[in-house]
Amino acid sequence: MAKRWCRLRGEAWAACLGLCGAALALLAVLLVRAYVLRPPPGPRLWGRRAALGFELSARDRQELKEALRGAIKIQTVSFSPEDQNTTALAEFGNYIKKVFPAVFSTKFIQHEIIGGYSHLFTVQGSDPQLMPYMLLAHMDVVPASQEGWHVPPFSAKELDGFIYGRGTVDNKNSAIGILQALEFLLRRDYRPCRSFYIGIGHDEEVSGHKGAMKIAALLKTRGVKLSFLLDEGSVILDGFLVGIKNPVAVIAITEKGSITANFSVEKEQGHSSVPPKETSIGILAAALSRLEQNPMPNLFGHGPEIMILEHLASEFCFPLNLVMTNLWLFSPIVSRIFEQKPSTNALIRTTTAITMFNAGIKSNVIPPSAKATVNFRIHPSQKVEEVLEIVKNTIADDRVKIHLQEAFDPLPVSPWDNHVFGVQIIQRTLLDVFPDVSNVAPGICIGNTDSRHFTNLTDAIYRFNPLVFKPDDLPRVHGLNERISIEGYEKQVEFLYQLIQNSDINKLPEPHANSHEL
Numbered sequence: 001m002a003k004r005w006c007r008l009r010g011e012a013w014a015a016c017l018g019l020c021g022a023a024l025a026l027l028a029v030l031l032v033r034a035y036v037l038r039p040p041p042g043p044r045l046w047g048r049r050a051a052l053g054f055e056l057s058a059r060d061r062q063e064l065k066e067a068l069r070g071a072i073k074i075q076t077v078s079f080s081p082e083d084q085n086t087t088a089l090a091e092f093g094n095y096i097k098k099v100f101p102a103v104f105s106t107k108f109i110q111h112e113i114i115g116g117y118s119h120l121f122t123v124q125g126s127d128p129q130l131m132p133y134m135l136l137a138h139m140d141v142v143p144a145s146q147e148g149w150h151v152p153p154f155s156a157k158e159l160d161g162f163i164y165g166r167g168t169v170d171n172k173n174s175a176i177g178i179l180q181a182l183e184f185l186l187r188r189d190y191r192p193c194r195s196f197y198i199g200i201g202h203d204e205e206v207s208g209h210k211g212a213m214k215i216a217a218l219l220k221t222r223g224v225k226l227s228f229l230l231d232e233g234s235v236i237l238d239g240f241l242v243g244i245k246n247p248v249a250v251i252a253i254t255e256k257g258s259i260t261a262n263f264s265v266e267k268e269q270g271h272s273s274v275p276p277k278e279t280s281i282g283i284l285a286a287a288l289s290r291l292e293q294n295p296m297p298n299l300f301g302h303g304p305e306i307m308i309l310e311h312l313a314s315e316f317c318f319p320l321n322l323v324m325t326n327l328w329l330f331s332p333i334v335s336r337i338f339e340q341k342p343s344t345n346a347l348i349r350t351t352t353a354i355t356m357f358n359a360g361i362k363s364n365v366i367p368p369s370a371k372a373t374v375n376f377r378i379h380p381s382q383k384v385e386e387v388l389e390i391v392k393n394t395i396a397d398d399r400v401k402i403h404l405q406e407a408f409d410p411l412p413v414s415p416w417d418n419h420v421f422g423v424q425i426i427q428r429t430l431l432d433v434f435p436d437v438s439n440v441a442p443g444i445c446i447g448n449t450d451s452r453h454f455t456n457l458t459d460a461i462y463r464f465n466p467l468v469f470k471p472d473d474l475p476r477v478h479g480l481n482e483r484i485s486i487e488g489y490e491k492q493v494e495f496l497y498q499l500i501q502n503s504d505i506n507k508l509p510e511p512h513a514n515s516h517e518l
């Protein structure tokens, strides 16, 4: 009996030791992956300062601020492709002519108006052998309600170091910022070696078909190929991800696809005193509710969203760095966490947003029809057809008719590698101008941009606005109290000023692991 007891105890100990051994081995694997095999802590590329420094006099500063404020006051609102404030769009054209005289009078800069109101600038570099690049922005804005703002949305008032107004970050900051940077460079007798294009669209918020699309078509007929293109679409994130202390720049290398679909139900009109079992409103509301209650699949790990975490893994504090360097093990947990917040949920699935609902004509009339619009933003690993199939199966009601207003697949993924010219130039400029930024990672643009019309001209499309965003800045985009800090805007102009000069290099040096000190 005692012998058997001893044997059992021995076996229990052995099992226990085996388990501990396995746990220790797993921990060792995780630690080795986190600390030994971890990716380098962000790019530290060549760090040569550009020839012309960005020193601003008090007068320059005032001019820079007032140029943006003046542009915000012009109400270039786009309601739909057919409904744009064309008077304001034309005024914007006159305004930039007045505010940036050097840009408009320089011999090596050609200016053209495209599609009635968009602007294309061709800045002819001194070395025609160098492949040109392009900076893109837009001047139109989404509407702004009068209520809920601290100051009227087109007043461009200053409050506590911020300029408030529709368009301050989306996207007059870029449109005016690019021209401002060029104006300052020209006044300092700068002539670029590498040619570049500046495109300022006038209908980005309603498709870009009349502006950016036409600019791209024109450049194509001229045989232009771009080494890279930089547009809006992502920012420097500060405090977005739990466990990361420093600001990190995320450059979007793709953007989600989109479906805008109209849903309708038709039923016979009649007297409300003899209602049918279901009305058109009830049928449509139930169908839409099914769409909301059954989100599209969580696709974490199926697209480039995972690259953000892989690149930022070393930025996370312990033990999150263990988790992020071992996504092969922890991705089910991480993907659940991403689902919790709208900003991270948008990265991991096709999103469903019911944006319009119209029905009913009188309180005692059974409504003849109900109509709704739903906007889906498609995850990079899905296609339009696949999403529509899921939508039809979820609604599962033939009385609900679906009519596509617009649909396009996610955009191609641009290369992300230190040998790609655009990647190096953007990273280098970022590290020059934002020394606090500890890492630069590739990411996904959750909205759409004019850059999607340029895929025929380059495969290197990068979406990034050099602005530091805290979590409470995101709802201001298309929302209330959109604003930009004056210091942040100066930094944006400095970024563009340095990027133009940095792009003049004709051969990339080998990326260096620690060249911030060079």
Ligand SMILES: CCCCCCCC/C=C\CCCCCCCC(=O)N[C@@H](CC(N)=O)C(=O)O
Pocket: 170, 204, 205, 206, 207, 208, 232, 233, 234, 235, 237, 240, 241, 308, 343, 344, 445, 446, 447, 448, 449, 450, 469, 474, 477
């Ligand atoms: C890692 C974690 C957090 C991720 C947070 C996301 C941060 C996003 C940062 C900036 C968002 C900027 C908005 C994207 C640009 C969208 C431009 C836009 O509004 N486009 C319109 C019109 C169009 N071209 O279709 C749109 O409806 O998308």
Ligand SMILES: [Zn+2]
Pocket: 138, 170, 171, 204, 232
């Ligand atoms: Zn925009």
Ligand SMILES: [Zn+2]
Pocket: 142, 170, 205, 478
């Ligand atoms: Zn926008």
